[in-house]
Each structure stands twice: as structure tokens, then as C-alpha cells.
Amino acid sequence: MANDFSSRPQPAAATRAIHHGESFASETGTVMPPIYTSSTFAHGNPGGFDYTRSGNPNFRILEGVLASIEECSHATVFGSGVSAITAIASSLSQGDLVLCEENLYGCTVRLFEQVFAKFGVETEWIDFTNAAALTTIAARQPAMVWLESPTNPLLKVIDLEAVCAAAHSAAVPVVVDNTFATPLVQRPLQLGATLSLTSTTKYINGHSDALGGVVCCDDAEWQQKMLFAQKALGLMPSPFDCWLITRGLKTLPLRLRQQMANASAVANHLAHHPAVAWVRYPLRTDHPQHAVASRQMSGGGAIVTIGLNASRDQAYAVCKALHWFTMAESLGGVESLICHPATMTHAAVATTVKEKLGISDGLVRLSLGCEDEADLIADLDQALSLLP
Numbered sequence: 001m002a003n004d005f006s007s008r009p010q011p012a013a014a015t016r017a018i019h020h021g022e023s024f025a026s027e028t029g030t031v032m033p034p035i036y037t038s039s040t041f042a043h044g045n046p047g048g049f050d051y052t053r054s055g056n057p058n059f060r061i062l063e064g065v066l067a068s069i070e071e072c073s074h075a076t077v078f079g080s081g082v083s084a085i086t087a088i089a090s091s092l093s094q095g096d097l098v099l100c101e102e103n104l105y106g107c108t109v110r111l112f113e114q115v116f117a118k119f120g121v122e123t124e125w126i127d128f129t130n131a132a133a134l135t136t137i138a139a140r141q142p143a144m145v146w147l148e149s150p151t152n153p154l155l156k157v158i159d160l161e162a163v164c165a166a167a168h169s170a171a172v173p174v175v176v177d178n179t180f181a182t183p184l185v186q187r188p189l190q191l192g193a194t195l196s197l198t199s200t201t202k203y204i205n206g207h208s209d210a211l212g213g214v215v216c217c218d219d220a221e222w223q224q225k226m227l228f229a230q231k232a233l234g235l236m237p238s239p240f241d242c243w244l245i246t247r248g249l250k251t252l253p254l255r256l257r258q259q260m261a262n263a264s265a266v267a268n269h270l271a272h273h274p275a276v277a278w279v280r281y282p283l284r285t286d287h288p289q290h291a292v293a294s295r296q297m298s299g300g301g302a303i304v305t306i307g308l309n310a311s312r313d314q315a316y317a318v319c320k321a322l323h324w325f326t327m328a329e330s331l332g333g334v335e336s337l338i339c340h341p342a343t344m345t346h347a348a349v350a351t352t353v354k355e356k357l358g359i360s361d362g363l364v365r366l367s368l369g370c371e372d373e374a375d376l377i378a379d380l381d382q383a384l385s386l387l388p
Contacts, residue, residue: 014253020065024057035243054231058242070183070216076226079237081199084213087229094120096143101128103151134166148177153365155280157289164192202332205248210241259302262368267304275384277307304366312361321383331367339365
């Protein structure tokens with residue numbers, strides 16, 4: 001007789017990430033679901049599939065496990081994090097106003113200012129760590145509030161519960177980009193967000209070999225909007241990428257534990273380095289929003305941002321001198337990466353805007369991987385020793 005699990009409490013996220021349920025392959029007993037590469041399906045099949053642009057077994061499998069670890073009712077997967085952003089933004093209409101956190105992911109900024117602006121969507125950029133932002137929501141009556149916490153690359157931490165409460169009082173939906181935290185560290189929906197967006201390219205997959213995005217929610221109407229965008233705009237992922245992300249997700253708790261331990265150790269070490277002017281890591285007590293981070297996050301994440309006592313060329317040279325840190329875009333993989341935002345992610349941003357946001361020539365973003373802590377610290381020390 002099969003074990004009866006009905007009376008047991010819900011298993012932990014680490015267990016749910018591995019035992020993802022439906023595989024659409026019950027006849028074979030396969031432990032890992034196959035890749036369903038078919039573009040079309042015979043009419044009237046039990047799963048209700050017809051054409052992969054509007055649904056595929058690998059989409060459903062990944063959506064099920066992502067909804068499980070997010071602890072929500074609905075998850076819709078997309079071809080990239082930017083595709084997920086596009087799906088949400090496509091729900092807006094001409095003349096709609098979006099109040100955005102001023103330090104958003106660069107591609108989010110580009111989409112709003114260079115794409116959706118052409119269709120009449122307006123944006124205002126606000127520092128949501130400032131309490132005055134809460135009254136701005138009621139005063140401006142936007143169609144949507146768009147947040148990111150921690151932000152990229154400055155690691156600002158927004159009080160999500162406070163902003164969501166103010167937005168809900170004005171009947172305004174709130175989007176939270178949760179890519180840096182993942183649902184293992186922070187759950188925006190439980191803090192009041194309408195939509196939780198994640199680039200699954202990053203920590204969820206964790207191996208820098210697949211692109212994906214997801215939007216999670218508890219609202220059936222929003223879920224239908226996301227499914228419509230997935231199909232109508234062709235924003236769906238590939239079955240193979242979904243398969244890779246499903247596989248990568250199984251080790252997320254293990255990877256993230258090691259990555260966060262490395263991040264904390266590196267942040268604490270660099271805080272005392274003479275070449276480092278400042279360090280930002282959410283759970284360090286010198287972080288400007290440390291109290292908020294401690295309340296709404298179960299860990300500090302695995303990104304560390306530092307300000308070097310260095311010129312643009314010197315900071316760039318430090319990045320290039322590292323051995324275990326690859327200088328590259330993206331983050332969240334098992335390998336450690338380093339990014340120089342002034343010449344990489346924010347190279348196209350006007351100098352005045354970068355100065356306003358605090359993205360200086362000496363700013364460097366570290367994405368900590370799963371390597372040995374001592375090796376990473378020694379690597380940083382040797383590169384920083386090159387500075388005069």
C-alpha cells in the first residue's frame with residue numbers, strides 16, 4: 001500500500017524542489033521528466049496541449065515546481081527574464097503611469113523608456129527607500145508600481161510590506177522583481193505584492209546555460225493575462241530550457257546556501273580592505289536598510305557590491321586580473337562572476353543619471369558562486385593588490 005501523506009505537514013522547499021510531481025510520463029516510471037520537443041500535439045489529448053507556443057508539458061512541470069517553492073497559486077514561465085517583464089508591461093495601456101524604483105535592472109529601464117514609451121506608457125523614477133514615496137502612490141494614482149529588491153547593482157532593500165500596503169490602499173497592483181533574492185530568501189506575494197517576477201536564468205537554473213523567466217501570482221485574472229501574453233506575444237521558453245531549469249532548481253537550496261556563505265565572508269573581508277571605500281551586503285549592519293532586510297529576507301543573498309578607491313580604468317583592471325571570478329554579465333551561477341557596471345550593465349546610461357543613482361566608476365558587483373571561500377578571498381586580495 002502506498003504511503004498516505006495527506007495528514008503530514010507540507011514538505012520543506014528543498015524537498016518540493018526535487019519532488020516536482022507531474023512528469024507526463026507515468027507509463028515509463030522515469031525519475032527525471034523527458035524533453036517534449038514537439039511543436040504540436042494531437043487534438044483531444046488528456047493534457048489539453050495543442051501547440052507549444054500555447055503550452056508544453058515542460059512548461060507545466062516547471063510552472064508547477066516554481067509555484068510550489070513560491071507558495072502561490074499560479075506561475076507562468078517565459079523565454080527570459082526580459083520576456084517576463086514584457087508580458088507584464090504588455091498589460092498596460094496608452095496613458096498609463098508606472099511608478100518605478102529608480103535603481104531597476106538596466107533592461108527593465110530600457111524596455112520602459114525606449115519601447116513602451118513609444119506606445120504611450122509613462123514612467124516616473126522614485127527612490128522607494130524614501131518614506132515620501134508612499135504618499136506619492138496615492139497622489140499620482142499610477143496604473144502600476146514596479147519594484148526590485150534588492151536592487152541591481154546597488155542592493156537597495158525596499159520595505160515591500162509598506163509599499164504594497166500603500167499601493168493596495170490606492171487599488172494599485174505591485175510588481176516585485178525578486179531575481180536577486182529568489183523565493184527561498186524572500187516571498188514578495190506574502191508581503192503583499194500582486195506579481196512576483198524572477199529571471200530563472202540566474203539562481204533558479206544556476207548553471208549559466210539556459211534562459212528563462214517566471215511570473216508568480218495568486219490572482220486568477222492576472223494569471224490569464226500572463227498566459228495570453230505567453231501565447232499571443234510568443235514569449236514562451238523552449239522545452240529544453242525548461243528542462244534544464246527544472247533540473248537546476250533541484251539543487252537551488254544547496255547552491256544558495258554555499259553562495260550566501262561565500263558572499264557574507266567576502267563582504268566582511270572586503271569591508272576591512274584599504275582599497276575598498278564601502279561594501280553593500282543586505283545583512284551587514286552597515287547596510288542602509290539593514291533593519292528592513294533582516295525583517296523581510298531570510299538571508300543576505302549572494303551578491304556583494306563594493307566601491308573601490310579607484311578610477312574607471314583601475315577598477316576595470318582589477319576585474320580583469322581575477323582568476324576565479326569571470327568578468328561577465330549575469331549572475332547567480334555556480335561560478336563566481338564580477339561586473340563593472342559603469343562599462344558593462346550601465347554603459348549606455350547617461351553620466352548624470354549614473355551619478356544620481358550612485359553608480360560610480362569604482363563600483364563593482366560580485367556574484368558569489370560555490371567555489372571555496374578561501375580561494376575567492378585570496379583571488380580578490382591579489383587583484384586588489386594591483387591598485388596603487
